[in-house]
Amino acid sequence: MPEQLLQFLVTGITVGSLYALVGLGFAIIYNASDVVNFAQGEFVMLGAMMAIALLSAGFPLPLAALLATLLTVLVGLLLERFAIEPAAGAPVVTTIIITIGAAILLRGVALLLWGKDFHPMPAFSGDAPIHLLGGSTLLPQSLWVMGVTVLLVALVRVFFNRTLLGKALLACSFNRSAAQLVGINVRVMLRLAYGLSAGLGALAGILIAPITFSSYEAGIMLGLKGFSAAIVGGIGNPMGAVAGGLLLGVLEALGAGLISSGYKDAIAFLFVLMVLFFEPTGLFGHKAAERV
Amino acid sequence: MGLAHGARHDALTAPLLAVEGLEQSFGGVMALAGVSFQVPAGLIYAVIGPNGAGKTTLFNALCGFYAPSAGSIRFEGSELLGLPPCRIAARGVTRTFQNLQLFFTMTVLENVMVGCHLRARTGLLAAALRLPRVRREERQLRAWAHEALELCELADRAAQPAGTLPYGLMKRVEIARALAAKPRLLLLDEPAAGLNDTETFALRDLIARIRAAGVTVLLVEHHMPLVMSVSDHLLVLDYGSVLAEGTPADIQADARVISAYLGGAVQYAV
Amino acid sequence: MRLAGFFALAAGVIALPVLFPNNYFVIVVGIAAGLHVILAVGLNLLMGYAGQISLGHAAFFGIGAYASAILTTRYAWPALLALAAGLVVAGVIAWLLARPILRLRGHYLAMATLGFGVIAHVIMVQATHWTGGPDGLTGIPPLNFLGWSVNNDLHGYGVVAAAMLLAIWLSLNIVDSRVGRALRALRGSEFAAQMLGIDTSRAKTQVFVASALFAAFAGSLFAHQQGFVSPDSFNLTVSVELVTMVVLGGLASTYGAACGAIALTLLHQGLVVFEDYEMLIHGALLMAVMIFLPQGLFVGLSQAARWAWRTARGMTP
Numbered sequence A: 001m002p003e004q005l006l007q008f009l010v011t012g013i014t015v016g017s018l019y020a021l022v023g024l025g026f027a028i029i030y031n032a033s034d035v036v037n038f039a040q041g042e043f044v045m046l047g048a049m050m051a052i053a054l055l056s057a058g059f060p061l062p063l064a065a066l067l068a069t070l071l072t073v074l075v076g077l078l079l080e081r082f083a084i085e086p087a088a089g090a091p092v093v094t095t096i097i098i099t100i101g102a103a104i105l106l107r108g109v110a111l112l113l114w115g116k117d118f119h120p121m122p123a124f125s126g127d128a129p130i131h132l133l134g135g136s137t138l139l140p141q142s143l144w145v146m147g148v149t150v151l152l153v154a155l156v157r158v159f160f161n162r163t164l165l166g167k168a169l170l171a172c173s174f175n176r177s178a179a180q181l182v183g184i185n186v187r188v189m190l191r192l193a194y195g196l197s198a199g200l201g202a203l204a205g206i207l208i209a210p211i212t213f214s215s216y217e218a219g220i221m222l223g224l225k226g227f228s229a230a231i232v233g234g235i236g237n238p239m240g241a242v243a244g245g246l247l248l249g250v251l252e253a254l255g256a257g258l259i260s261s262g263y264k265d266a267i268a269f270l271f272v273l274m275v276l277f278f279e280p281t282g283l284f285g286h287k288a289a290e291r292v
Numbered sequence B: 001m002g003l004a005h006g007a008r009h010d011a012l013t014a015p016l017l018a019v020e021g022l023e024q025s026f027g028g029v030m031a032l033a034g035v036s037f038q039v040p041a042g043l044i045y046a047v048i049g050p051n052g053a054g055k056t057t058l059f060n061a062l063c064g065f066y067a068p069s070a071g072s073i074r075f076e077g078s079e080l081l082g083l084p085p086c087r088i089a090a091r092g093v094t095r096t097f098q099n100l101q102l103f104f105t106m107t108v109l110e111n112v113m114v115g116c117h118l119r120a121r122t123g124l125l126a127a128a129l130r131l132p133r134v135r136r137e138e139r140q141l142r143a144w145a146h147e148a149l150e151l152c153e154l155a156d157r158a159a160q161p162a163g164t165l166p167y168g169l170m171k172r173v174e175i176a177r178a179l180a181a182k183p184r185l186l187l188l189d190e191p192a193a194g195l196n197d198t199e200t201f202a203l204r205d206l207i208a209r210i211r212a213a214g215v216t217v218l219l220v221e222h223h224m225p226l227v228m229s230v231s232d233h234l235l236v237l238d239y240g241s242v243l244a245e246g247t248p249a250d251i252q253a254d255a256r257v258i259s260a261y262l263g264g265a266v267q268y269a270v
Numbered sequence C: 001m002r003l004a005g006f007f008a009l010a011a012g013v014i015a016l017p018v019l020f021p022n023n024y025f026v027i028v029v030g031i032a033a034g035l036h037v038i039l040a041v042g043l044n045l046l047m048g049y050a051g052q053i054s055l056g057h058a059a060f061f062g063i064g065a066y067a068s069a070i071l072t073t074r075y076a077w078p079a080l081l082a083l084a085a086g087l088v089v090a091g092v093i094a095w096l097l098a099r100p101i102l103r104l105r106g107h108y109l110a111m112a113t114l115g116f117g118v119i120a121h122v123i124m125v126q127a128t129h130w131t132g133g134p135d136g137l138t139g140i141p142p143l144n145f146l147g148w149s150v151n152n153d154l155h156g157y158g159v160v161a162a163a164m165l166l167a168i169w170l171s172l173n174i175v176d177s178r179v180g181r182a183l184r185a186l187r188g189s190e191f192a193a194q195m196l197g198i199d200t201s202r203a204k205t206q207v208f209v210a211s212a213l214f215a216a217f218a219g220s221l222f223a224h225q226q227g228f229v230s231p232d233s234f235n236l237t238v239s240v241e242l243v244t245m246v247v248l249g250g251l252a253s254t255y256g257a258a259c260g261a262i263a264l265t266l267l268h269q270g271l272v273v274f275e276d277y278e279m280l281i282h283g284a285l286l287m288a289v290m291i292f293l294p295q296g297l298f299v300g301l302s303q304a305a306r307w308a309w310r311t312a313r314g315m316t317p
């Protein structure tokens, strides 16, 4: 049993890292624009699919990954410019539907380009499993996922805490009009947020594709899980989203292993519901006092 | 016999509203630091004080929107503290708001009909089937709403969407809406803010008419000429405590009140 | 007159099969549209009037459908009794869920309802013993009551049309009543609504249950109409489509929701011919409508029509 637990933990942290990155993207966009971007999962899918396409066109992996990420960033910027900006100030439902529309559109494009099949991607450094104690194994790709996630999260932290640009973006999330007043170009910041999220999503997609393969629909569940991570962590709290993602991944892996793999998604969402029932603003969300 | 007589005597002399040692803090700010006062039935009772004195907080606490950390609020002899807002409204306390809380997309009449909510009983199922008694009740509600609109001189605006009215009239719709509930205590939070002189005059008459209709009024207001001319009794709050209390004449002569106002920016001649 | 629009609609619904007799397309698309209207009108009560989003409404649609499917095929219950049982189950689940879920706001509420929808869908797929798993259940008998069986498409059209008109009538009545005003009030300002004596959490619970009942009702009809049910008809995509219908038509308008439902049904039918491009066009249209007509097609277009009418009149003095 304990060795099995270790196996579940390894799987959970791998998947959780992915959720964490997607959740981080949600949080960054939400902070900058109060929009929950339901197309976040499609960034993940696009990153993976484009990398796969570039690889099969003969590009070396690093270059393919870089290009795929940049192209996805471009998609993020276009989304902000042509769908989010014109609808500034719209109510929550409207922005939800706009981003859902964008998600469907991107899925439609992917369907046209790559069809309905699952596309495999070679692992970055081989498929030979690493044996851990007690019979558990770890794919080298999992190490890539965890390692790069740690690196990316650290970079995002440094960006927000240490760089002027990051602080300016943070200022926008606290108070947009005040940020505008002190001379921050809020529009540029918004684009920055969308670009950043799209980039994070694409990288997440490229990292996981060798393990799960990818298809035009791969982004749906990932997007939802990332949204769950962001909500569990308290929406708008980037590190909360990371913690929420890891928690969700581990719980899901445990549930799948110990209870039933078919019910894995139900278990994950049941957990989210329970969190919300007891903490209506997430585990690490701030509870704003209402004023009239 | 003796008991019954005693109870009746009590009802005659006991205040409509008795607030004791009310405390409410937000983080470090003591918005209400032990406020006590009593409002006898039938009065126009004003609460004044500089910005941030805690007047709106007092209203929110009375209405059950906040949960004060200490104190008691007795209305007609029974405790309001701990009741949710809708139950407090059902006891006979309604209010208007410093920041308009109108139902902007609904018509003026509908706004005021919402005010009559407590006086009707139609439930979801009966409404869905539009039973004959629902139609009767609907007619009755319309009639009641029109009464409130008449009282507030809004009858000619009944069919207009509330969001399209000029500001002064919107504030008046809030009053009509609160009155439609037939409250025994009406809380008005800065009803004159943003009104011009003519409208303020009309407001003074309206408040007097409301009292004449048997409703006790608790009035928060910065417009001193209005407060001094319309109210029977004043309570002055400063930094969440009662600074002074008395008739308009008492208050105008009170040195502490004058300095409390002068201490901040001079806003209103007292 | 209060119900003028309603009677016009009823006339149109009756006229369609008369104008296009034996037209398969009209009948089949009409049935799909009618079911969608019931769903959208019910969801609009919750979203449009009470201002509470639900991204999991397909779950209630599914509960109604599966209740009818399971009870009629496995236990040979009469159709009407199964339908009633479906309503009860959906109503009880909605009632239990309402309080904790409707305490949430904005995106948290979106998340929670979405989660509920996913959980319900997973159960439909996984509880194979009851639901038949991913393949679903077949052999559901046609709707029958009082010895009359709905065994051709025209009858089906009639039943769905009647049910749809009933749903619209109920919705119009609710909106224009004490209860409906209370809902609209709580959407306008929850705070003010409470201060006027409206028990807002009770009101939200009631409307949540009501809209779940509309959905379950549509679900039952759907199951009998199709003769089979499978989880695909009740997944997240369907929930999103329902929300889209309501918003597309225009929030807080019963006719708007109905128009949105009809428009989206027709759109799907129309897009089928584009095959692989269907998804792309669907997404693009959704975005375009929300960006350029944020109050929805029905409200937006009727405003535009009014504006055109006024300018036209202005030009001919």
Ligand SMILES: Nc1ncnc2c1ncn2[C@@H]1O[C@H](COP(=O)(O)OP(=O)(O)OP(=O)(O)O)[C@@H](O)[C@H]1O
Pocket: A289, A290, A291, A292, B026, B029, B030, B031, B049, B050, B051, B052, B053, B054, B055, B056, B057, B058, B098
């Ligand atoms: N919900 C809240 N959260 C935090 N602080 C609050 C809240 N409501 C009021 N306060 C604080 O409590 C104090 C009293 O505020 P309140 O609104 O009651 O003043 P007021 O007397 O109504 O002022 P004004 O005349 O400007 O309306 C202020 O310092 C205010 O900042």
Ligand SMILES: [Mg+2]
Pocket: B055, B056, B057, B098
């Ligand atoms: Mg105030």
